[in-house]
Amino acid sequence: MQTQSPRLEIRNLTRRYDGRLVVDDVSLSVMPGQVTCLLGPSGCGKSTTLRMIAGVEMQDSGEIYVDGRLVCDTVFRVPPERRHIGLMFQDFALFPHLSVAQNVGFGLSGDRTAKSARVVELLERVGMGRYLNAYPHELSGGEQQRVALARALAPRPGIMLMDEPFSGLDNRLRDGIRDETLDILREQDTAILLVTHEPEEAMRMADEIALMRDGRIVQQGAPYNIYNAPVDRSAVAFFSDINVIRGTVRGALTETPFGHFLAPGVPDGQEVEIVIRPQHIKIDFDRNGRGPNPTSQDGTPARGVVERARFMGSESLVEFRMDHDGSVLKATVPNVFLPKPGKPLWLMIRRDRCFVFPAGARRR
Ligand SMILES: Nc1ncnc2c1ncn2[C@@H]1O[C@H](COP(=O)(O)OP(=O)(O)OP(=O)(O)O)[C@@H](O)[C@H]1O
Numbered sequence: 001m002q003t004q005s006p007r008l009e010i011r012n013l014t015r016r017y018d019g020r021l022v023v024d025d026v027s028l029s030v031m032p033g034q035v036t037c038l039l040g041p042s043g044c045g046k047s048t049t050l051r052m053i054a055g056v057e058m059q060d061s062g063e064i065y066v067d068g069r070l071v072c073d074t075v076f077r078v079p080p081e082r083r084h085i086g087l088m089f090q091d092f093a094l095f096p097h098l099s100v101a102q103n104v105g106f107g108l109s110g111d112r113t114a115k116s117a118r119v120v121e122l123l124e125r126v127g128m129g130r131y132l133n134a135y136p137h138e139l140s141g142g143e144q145q146r147v148a149l150a151r152a153l154a155p156r157p158g159i160m161l162m163d164e165p166f167s168g169l170d171n172r173l174r175d176g177i178r179d180e181t182l183d184i185l186r187e188q189d190t191a192i193l194l195v196t197h198e199p200e201e202a203m204r205m206a207d208e209i210a211l212m213r214d215g216r217i218v219q220q221g222a223p224y225n226i227y228n229a230p231v232d233r234s235a236v237a238f239f240s241d242i243n244v245i246r247g248t249v250r251g252a253l254t255e256t257p258f259g260h261f262l263a264p265g266v267p268d269g270q271e272v273e274i275v276i277r278p279q280h281i282k283i284d285f286d287r288n289g290r291g292p293n294p295t296s297q298d299g300t301p302a303r304g305v306v307e308r309a310r311f312m313g314s315e316s317l318v319e320f321r322m323d324h325d326g327s328v329l330k331a332t333v334p335n336v337f338l339p340k341p342g343k344p345l346w347l348m349i350r351r352d353r354c355f356v357f358p359a360g361a362r363r364r
């Protein structure tokens with residue numbers, strides 16, 4: 001069986017500004033019909049990467065391939081308009097002197113009837129069917145953004161580069177437009193590279209996430225893998241609040257008030273951080289001073305007193321001050337659980353839910 005080849009592939013892309021590495025040896029590929037999310041904090045080099053793929057900016061080194069054909073290296077360069085790449089950028093601009101329908105139809109060739117049918121179809125799908133004859137200055141920011149989306153989708157690009165394309169839309173509208181846009185792109189087997197700094201958006205949309213930091217991709221994989229097998233403490237923290245418990249390794253084990261944790265391959269004397277998300281801390285009652293009643297999976301309970309408890313809507317967030325060292329740990333509990341401040345409770349950490357990293361280690 002022949003394996004499908006990537007629609008878009010970039011190899012070792014690098015870009016410096018004033019001697020500073022802003023994109024550092026980035027490689028990734030996107031298959032037709034697939035969504036890859038470049039996810040990372042502000043300033044990590046996401047937009048610069050997209051601009052190089054689009055061809056509006058030159059890389060210092062590295063190559064870009066479309067359907068296996070070289071599009072750009074440091075010598076050879078296909079101009080942006082001949083790359084057949086659709087763009088939806090952060091700073092999208094509609095043509096001010098053209099109507100909504102003319103904006104969307106701008107890049108379309110073919111006969112008039114087919115063109116106008118495509119324009120109407122797309123505008124309806126993004127909820128802008130009523131504004132065919134309006135002009136950009138008559139629209140709100142979010143409405144303009146939807147027209148820009150329709151314009152980018154119209155020529156059925158083989159590759160779509162999207163830079164925070166839904167950022168100007170309110171939450172309720174965003175979910176609908178996002179799903180609709182993905183449906184349209186998947187129908188035409190487009191390869192999608194989407195930039196976002198929001199983990200929820202990436203988890204919701206991506207087949208694959210490329211987690212970016214300081215110009216580099218630190219981890220790449222299915223959302224499930226990135227969330228459940230993060231490469232370092234920062235990768236855990238990018239997706240949720242975290243708790244960190246410190247310990248020192250002796251014989252591949254770290255002893256803590258919560259019992260022993262495995263630290264395979266970590267040398268003796270090395271400090272490690274045991275990282276656990278608030279939803280994976282288990283709480284047990286004090287039973288009038290008789291203590292908790294853990295199952296074999298729960299590990300050793302450690303006692304703390306409630307410092308603060310807040311109801312967050314679908315869950316409650318409880319903060320504890322721990323007896324053993326006075327540190328604060330956070331736990332979330334589904335629904336309503338609002339114990340009084342000062343109440344003693346016991347916390348447990350499941351071995352299979354925590355991540356153990358050498359202290360201070362960051363994937364480079
Ligand atoms: N033309 C330029 N000249 C100099 N520095 C630049 C230029 N463009 C971007 N940078 C710098 O490169 C770094 C990466 O910028 P980039 O726009 O790629 O970040 P980003 O990940 O898209 O961030 P955001 O989420 O805020 O959009 C930033 O520190 C930025 O200041």
Ligand SMILES: [Mg+2]
Nearest residue numbers: 046047090163
């Ligand atoms: Mg950006």
